[in-house]
Every structure is written in structure tokens, then in C-alpha cells.
Amino acid sequence: MSEDQKKQLEQQLWNIANTLRGKMNADEFRDYILGFIFYKYLSEKMRMYANTILKPDGMVFTSINENTQNGQAYIQAIKEEAVEKLGYFLKPSELFSQISKRGNSDIEGISNFILEDLQRILTNIQLTTMGTESEEDFDNLFEDMDLNSTKLGKSPEARNDIIAKVLSHLDKIDFNLENTETDVLGDAYEYLIGQFASGAGKKAGEFYTPQEVSKVLAKLVTTGKTKLKSVYDPTCGSGSLLLRVAKEVESVTNFYGQELNRTTYNLARMNMILHDIHYRKFDIKQEDTLEHPQHIDERFEAIVANPPFSAQWSANPLFTSDDRFSQYGKLAPKSKADFAFVQHMIHHLAENGTMALVLPHGALFRGGAEQHIRRYLIEDRNYLDAVIGLPANIFYGTSIPTCILVFKKCRENPEDILFIDSSQHFEKVKTQNMLRAIDIETIVNTYINRTVTDKYSYVATLEEIAENDYNLNIPRYVNTFEEEDPVDIALVSKTLKTLETSMQETDKELIALCKELNIDTPF
Numbered sequence: 001m002s003e004d005q006k007k008q009l010e011q012q013l014w015n016i017a018n019t020l021r022g023k024m025n026a027d028e029f030r031d032y033i034l035g036f037i038f039y040k041y042l043s044e045k046m047r048m049y050a051n052t053i054l055k056p057d058g059m060v061f062t063s064i065n066e067n068t069q070n071g072q073a074y075i076q077a078i079k080e081e082a083v084e085k086l087g088y089f090l091k092p093s094e095l096f097s098q099i100s101k102r103g104n105s106d107i108e109g110i111s112n113f114i115l116e117d118l119q120r121i122l123t124n125i126q127l128t129t130m131g132t133e134s135e136e137d138f139d140n141l142f143e144d145m146d147l148n149s150t151k152l153g154k155s156p157e158a159r160n161d162i163i164a165k166v167l168s169h170l171d172k173i174d175f176n177l178e179n180t181e182t183d184v185l186g187d188a189y190e191y192l193i194g195q196f197a198s199g200a201g202k203k204a205g206e207f208y209t210p211q212e213v214s215k216v217l218a219k220l221v222t223t224g225k226t227k228l229k230s231v232y233d234p235t236c237g238s239g240s241l242l243l244r245v246a247k248e249v250e251s252v253t254n255f256y257g258q259e260l261n262r263t264t265y266n267l268a269r270m271n272m273i274l275h276d277i278h279y280r281k282f283d284i285k286q287e288d289t290l291e292h293p294q295h296i297d298e299r300f301e302a303i304v305a306n307p308p309f310s311a312q313w314s315a316n317p318l319f320t321s322d323d324r325f326s327q328y329g330k331l332a333p334k335s336k337a338d339f340a341f342v343q344h345m346i347h348h349l350a351e352n353g354t355m356a357l358v359l360p361h362g363a364l365f366r367g368g369a370e371q372h373i374r375r376y377l378i379e380d381r382n383y384l385d386a387v388i389g390l391p392a393n394i395f396y397g398t399s400i401p402t403c404i405l406v407f408k409k410c411r412e413n414p415e416d417i418l419f420i421d422s423s424q425h426f427e428k429v430k431t432q433n434m435l436r437a438i439d440i441e442t443i444v445n446t447y448i449n450r451t452v453t454d455k456y457s458y459v460a461t462l463e464e465i466a467e468n469d470y471n472l473n474i475p476r477y478v479n480t481f482e483e484e485d486p487v488d489i490a491l492v493s494k495t496l497k498t499l500e501t502s503m504q505e506t507d508k509e510l511i512a513l514c515k516e517l518n519i520d521t522p523f
Contacts, residue, residue, distance in 0.1 A: 006184055009173065010191040013037065016169045017192065020152075020162070028151060030196040031144040031263065033166070034189070035122075038141075038270045040170050041185060042088065042125065043096035044177050049086055050078050062092045079128070087134030087279040094121045100171040103164030115160050119147045134279040137269055144263050186243070186275040193238050193271070197396050208237060209306040210394060212435035213358065214244040219444045220356040220386075220406055221302040222248040232256040232300035234289040234344055235307045239268035242282075243275050245302055255282040256300065258289045290314075290340050293324070295348065303345050303355035309398065310360055313337040323347060328376050330369040338363040339373045342405070346383060351409050354385075361389070361401045364472040375470040378417070378462065383407045386418040386447055389474045391426040393433045403474070406447070417465060418450050419477040420457045455480045 013033075020029035050061035054074070061078075065071040079089040092098065099121065103114040122142040129138040153159035175185045190211070197208035209217075222228070222245060229252075231245045236257030246252045255277060259265040265286040272282045285294035290313050315334040319325045324347040325340070332340035338359050349355050363370060364387065377383050386406040393399040401423060422443050426433045435443075446457050458477045468476055514521040 006187060009184060010188050012169075012173055013188055013192055014195055016166060017195075019166055019169065030192075031267075032152075034192065034267065034270065035142055035145040036166060036170060037185075037189065037192075038274055039122065039125075040096040041175065041177070041274050043090055043094075044175055045086060046082065046088075046090045047095060048177060049082060053078055053081060062095070062098070064092050066091060066093055083128060083132055083134070087129060087132070087273075088125050088138055089128040090121070090125065094124065096167070097171055100164070100167040103160070104168045112164065113156075113160050114164060115147050115156060118163070137273070137279040137282070137284075141266055141269060144266060183275060189271065189274050190240060190243070193240065193267070208396065209241055209358070210396070210434070211240075211244070212440060213306070213390070213394065214241050214304075215440050216388075216404065216435070216443055217241060217304045217306075217356045217358070218244040218248045219440070220404070220447060221245060221304055221354040223354070223444075223448055225302075226250045228252045228301050230254045230256060230298075230300045230350075231302040231304070232295070232298070232348060233303070233305050234258050234293075234341065234348070235260075235305050236268050236284060237264055237306070239271040239284065241304045241306065243271065243277075245304060246275075246277075253281070255284075256295055256298065257282075257284040258294050259284065259286055260288050262286060290337060290344060293344065296323075298348060299350040299353070300348050301350050301353045303349055303353065303357075305341065305345060305355075305357040306395075307338065307341040307357065307359075309400070309402075310336045310338055310362070313340055315340075328373050330372045332373065333369055336363075336366070336370070339370050342377070342407075343373065346377070346381075346407060346409075349407065349409055354406065354408050356404055356406045358390075358395075358402050358404055361403055361473075363405075364403060364474070371470055374472065377407075378465055378470060381409075382411065382414055382462070383409055384417055385411050385413070386420065387472050387474060388420040388443060388447070389423045389478075391423050391433045391435070393431075394426070394435070396432075413450060413459075416459045416461050418447065418457065418459055419472075419474055420446055421455070421474050421478040421480060423474075424480070 017029065017033040020032055047061050054060060059074075064074050066075060075091060082089045099114055099118055102110070102117075103112050105112045122145065126138050126141060129135045147159065147163065148156075149159075152162055177185065193208055194211060218241070221231075226249055228245070228249055231242055231252050231254075233239075233241050234257070236242060236259050239255075239257060242255050242257055246255075255272065257268060259268055265284065268284050269282075272284065273279065283295070287294050312335055313332070315331045317331075319331055324344050325331055328343060332338065332343070341357065342359075345355050345357060374384075384405065385408045386404075388404040388406070390402045390404065392401040395402065420443060422435075422439060425435070425439045425442065427436050428434075442456075445451070446453065450459055451457060452459055456478065458479075460477045464477070465472070511521050
């Protein structure tokens with residue numbers, strides 16, 4: 001598929017999504033449209049897999065008569081293999097295309113009311129996984145799609161009409177799943193998630209990292225590697241960052257993530273499956289990462305994260321005996337969990353691994369416990385490898401300037417820390433600032449080569465960091481001061497004298513005019 005065709009698909013999906021826009025807010029209709037796309041994807045994968053099994057018998061999946069004994073035997077045999085291979089099962093009558101045709105049928109005597117059957121099918125997808133390896137990955141995946149919600153329409157008939165319309169539009173689109181060399185649908189799905197994020201306001205940052213920032217993080221943690229055993233995101237949102245890392249290498253053996261928000265957790269699992277990540281290759285949990293970590297004994301080769309900025313957490317004194325925090329001597333402040341996420345990620349980082357995360361700029365220079373933790377990470381552990389300043393207004397829902405911190409347990413350059421100031425390198429798109437391809441390339445190349453560039457990057461020794469009392473504020477290390485042109489004082493003085501003479505002449509003329517008009521002068 002060409003780039004133009006890809007963009008056409010993205011636009012088609014966005015247009016279909018807008019069918020629901022007038023009925024509910026972006027957060028709500030996002031869940032419906034992405035859920036329906038996911039249902040269509042599962043149906044297409046099921047049909048293709050079943051047709052492969054049936055090919056020796058000269059049959060196709062949709063030709064099976066479910067009401068005959070022979071048909072039931074075929075369905076049972078296919079179900080056993082599908083649940084093992086795909087992780088779920090759909091009957092021929094439950095496929096997206098079949099439901100869409102029924103919902104839009106105008107044949108006399110055939111009801112086009114599909115709401116109840118559709119809700120049952122979405123539930124059945126989950127039920128087919130019960131007691132199997134894939135059960136957790138499909139558990140309640142469609143729980144945010146309430147087809148009886150009055151937001152879709154006041155009456156059941158009105159709700160049925162709008163859903164049938166959406167299904168019909170989606171049914172006409174070929175997702176091109178047979179072409180295993182491309183991931184067009186996955187890219188289109190990512191596009192939609194991004195579109196929803198840009199239109200969802202403040203909440204968007206909870207589930208989506210701008211693609212350009214994701215690219216930077218992914219490239220930083222995969223530098224010098226072609227394969228990864230594992231990648232982990234402790235605040236994985238929709239899973240986009242994990243998937244972005246996979247695009248930078250030939251293969252990733254396993255994906256791990258944790259997400260607090262239930263709806264976003266469902267979105268992350270859908271996103272993984274829709275990008276053809278096998279259910280055995282990803283392990284995404286739903287819980288509070290800091291309070292209830294779900295992968296506590298695991299160590300990961302690559303870790304990426306865009307944690308919620310300066311979030312609150314319990315800072316429970318019991319955590320001083322937690323392996324993630326105990327060695328530091330202090331916990332991150334209750335009102336700012338930024339370094340609690342850093343400590344959590346350091347705990348999970350493998351000896352040969354790299355981690356990169358986004359933090360608000362304040363985390364670089366705030367005092368108290370945060371300064372104490374920074375000092376420990378640099379002076380005692382020597383894990384901090386680079387500090388990268390990003391432009392302000394680059395994240396959805398906040399305009400604050402941010403930075404990327406890169407950590408390694410086995411650093412190739414243990415005597416210094418690289419500072420990059422990319423805060424002035426961006427393109428303004430509408431109300432948002434965006435990193436351009438050249439900006440991303442410059443950041444990554446500067447990091448790889450540890451290049452020192454005037455007013456852009458600087459390699460600071462550990463002694464310099466200590467002299468600055470472990471304050472990592474980038475302007476302390478990268479001098480971006482621009483000298484102003486010298487001022488010719490003599491010329492300025494001459495100009496002022498000329499202006500003074502001109503003003504005196506004007507005053508005389510004004511006084512004369514006031515006398516002529518017999519009015520008071522303004523002086």
C-alpha cells in the first residue's frame with residue numbers, strides 16, 4: 001500500500017469516527033469506533049485462519065452451515081485450533097461482515113435489529129478464552145462499549161441505526177491483512193489514537209505520547225541493538241510507546257506494561273493484538289504501578305515511559321523497605337512522584353539495558369528529597385547518561401517544558417553526562433509545537449556521538465555536576481546566551497539631541513496655535 005493509500009485509509013476511518021462525534025464527547029466515541037475496528041480485525045483474522053484450515057477440504061469458513069451436525073463438527077475443530085493459535089474464536093455467523101449485512105438489510109421479513117446479537121458476540125469473544133492462556137488478555141476487552149447507552153440514541157431503534165451505519169462504512173474498507181509485510185491497519189489505528197488525543201484536551205496525556213517524542217525515546221533505548229529480549233513501560237497508556245520501540249529493531253521477544261486507567265488498559269491490549277503481537281508475547285497489567293507493581297521480579301533490556309507529570313502518590317513510609325526505594329535513603333515527595341517512577345524503572349532495568357523517560361523540567365533542579373535522589377543516582381550509582389531538553393507545549397494538555405533522562409547501569413562514558421538543549425528546535429503546528437524529523441535526527445545523533453555543539457549540547461564531567469550541587473538545569477551546562485549587537489552610544493546621543501530640537505520646534509508651533517485659538521496650552 002502506497003503512502004497516499006495509507007493516508008486515504010486514515011481519513012476514511014476518521015470520517016467514520018465522526019459519524020458519532022455529534023452524539024458524545026471524544027473520549028466516549030473513541031471507545032466505540034476503536035472497539036468496532038478491533039472487532040472487524042478479529043473477524044478478518046478469524047476468517048483468514050479458518051479458511052487456511054478448510055482449504056484442503058475445498059471449503060471456506062462462511063460456507064459452513066452451523067445448524068447441521070457436520071457443520072458443528074467443523075466449528076468445534078476450528079475453535080480448538082483458533083483458541084490455541086489466535087487466542088479467541090468467532091463463529092461464521094458472528095463475523096463482522098455478517099452482522100453488518102444483517103444490520104443494513106432491507107429484505108422483507110428479515111429483521112435488521114442487531115444490537116442484542118452484537119452485544120452477545122462481543123461478550124462471546126471473551127467467553128471463548130475462559131480457562132485458556134489468553135483469558136487475561138481478552139478479559140472484558142469490550143466493557144466500554146455499551147450498545148444500550150442512550151448517548152447513541154434515545155430509542156433502541158435509533159441506536160441500532162447509528163451502529164449499523166458505522167458497521168456498514170467499516171465493512172467497505174479492506175484492511176489488507178493478507179499482506180503480512182505491512183502494518184497498515186496498525187498504523188491507521190495509531191493515527192486514530194493520536195487524533196483522539198489531540199482533540200481530547202487535558203486527559204489526552206493520560207493515554208498518548210506524541211509520536212515524535214515516542215520516536216526519540218525508542219531510538220535512544222535501541223541504540224546499537226537490532227534485537228531486544230524485552231521492553232517495558234510502567235505507565236503504558238495505549239501501548240504506543242512499546243510498539244514504537246518494536247519499529248526500531250528487527251524483533252522484540254516480549255512486551256511488558258502496566259496501566260492504571262481501566263479504559264486505557266483495554267485500549268493497550270487491543271492495540272497490541274491489532275499490531276499482530278501474539279497474546280503470548282505481551283503481558284500488560286492493570287494496577288497502580290508505584291503502589292502495586294505487577295512485574296516486580298522482572299528485569300528489562302529496554303524501558304520507556306511518559307509518566308504523569310508531578311503526580312501525587314502515597315509516599316508510604318513502608319516503601320523505605322521496598323527494594324525499589326530502600327537504597328536511596330529518601331522517598332520522592334508525596335506531591336511529586338516523578339523520581340518515584342525513576343526509582344521504580346531503575347529497579348527493573350537489566351544490567352545491559354537502557355531506559356529513557358520524560359519528566360517535567362522541575363525534576364532537574366528541585367531541592368529536598370529529589371536533590372538527594374539525583375545525587376545518589378549520579379554520585380553513588382553513576383547511572384545517568386544524558387539529559388535532553390524538549391520544547392515547551394509539545395504534549396497534549398500541558399504547555400510546560402519537559403526533558404528526557406537516559407539511564408544505563410553499565411555506561412560506556414562513566415566520566416561524564418551529556419546535556420542537549422533542543423528546546424528551540426521545533427515546528428509550530430496550529431496551537432501545538434512538534435519535533436521535526438531533522439530535530440529528532442539531531443537529538444539522536446548527538447546522543448550517539450556525544451557531540452559538543454555550541455549553544456546546543458555539552459558534555460559535563462561528574463565534577464562539574466557535583467560543583468553545581470547536582471542541579472541538572474540545562475542552562476547551567478549549555479550556554480544559549482545570544483550576544484546582542486553593540487550599541488553606538490555616540491550615535492544614540494546625537495539622535496536624542498536631534499529629537500530634542502525637533503520636539504522644541506513642535507512645542508513652539510503648538511503654543512502659537514493655542515494662542516491663535518484662544519485656548520490653554522497643554523504645558
